[in-house]
Amino acid sequence: MKLIDYPDREMLAIDLANRLAGDLENHLLTHETATLAVPGGTTPGPVFDALCAASLDWHRVRVLPTDERWVPQDHPRSNAGLIASRLMCNRAAAATLLPLHAPAEDPADVLAELEAPLIPLLPLSVLLLGMGTDMHTASLFPGADGLDAALAPEAPALAVLKPCGQPETRVSLTAQVLDGALSKHLVIYGAGKREALERAMKLPPEEAPVQAVLSAITVHWAA
Numbered sequence: 001m002k003l004i005d006y007p008d009r010e011m012l013a014i015d016l017a018n019r020l021a022g023d024l025e026n027h028l029l030t031h032e033t034a035t036l037a038v039p040g041g042t043t044p045g046p047v048f049d050a051l052c053a054a055s056l057d058w059h060r061v062r063v064l065p066t067d068e069r070w071v072p073q074d075h076p077r078s079n080a081g082l083i084a085s086r087l088m089c090n091r092a093a094a095a096t097l098l099p100l101h102a103p104a105e106d107p108a109d110v111l112a113e114l115e116a117p118l119i120p121l122l123p124l125s126v127l128l129l130g131m132g133t134d135m136h137t138a139s140l141f142p143g144a145d146g147l148d149a150a151l152a153p154e155a156p157a158l159a160v161l162k163p164c165g166q167p168e169t170r171v172s173l174t175a176q177v178l179d180g181a182l183s184k185h186l187v188i189y190g191a192g193k194r195e196a197l198e199r200a201m202k203l204p205p206e207e208a209p210v211q212a213v214l215s216a217i218t219v220h221w222a223a
């Protein structure tokens, strides 16, 4: 794991967006398409604002959320909604967004349908992750119903998780898919998340799920 400590969040967003664009560009030199997985939540918006202006062959890029809250894309808590409004614009509007949601009450009923188009796009070319102070990443929450299956080495690409204290059921890329990405970045802000990351490094993934994806990852941090 490599940690880059930035003077402020604005510089982090610009530098990280440049690195993600560079990783995508490098991948596209030797592959027809690239798959970019990005988080939702409160952190990545400014990175998306910078990344969407990158000069790239965006029509060859497939974008997907690392995880989704089980709400439709027009819901304010939808991760795909955030990605659609902040990343899939400007030059990046030419990319294709693959949602991790389909109209069904129970995600388990449509999981195979959501997973099928992802399989040919793996391994992920470029991955950006977020993390909570509880050491969850994507929707791999400590103590969630479904976490053991999502951490299993032989897990399928997607898992359904029911995190305690969260309003929605989640769908998430599993640990083996996240960890297998060719280029991996984690973005965190603030002292609380930095302490949580340090704590996670000493705990098993069942207690600190982010631990499962830290191999060869670059962590981008600003206060």
Ligand SMILES: O=C1O[C@H](COP(=O)(O)O)[C@@H](O)[C@H](O)[C@H]1O
Residues within 6 Å of the ligand: 038, 039, 040, 041, 042, 043, 044, 066, 067, 068, 069, 079, 129, 130, 131, 132, 133, 136, 137, 138, 139
């Ligand atoms: O619930 C989620 O949380 C994480 C972290 O979110 P943040 O608001 O603390 O940045 C996020 O990475 C994930 O995609 C999201 O579904």
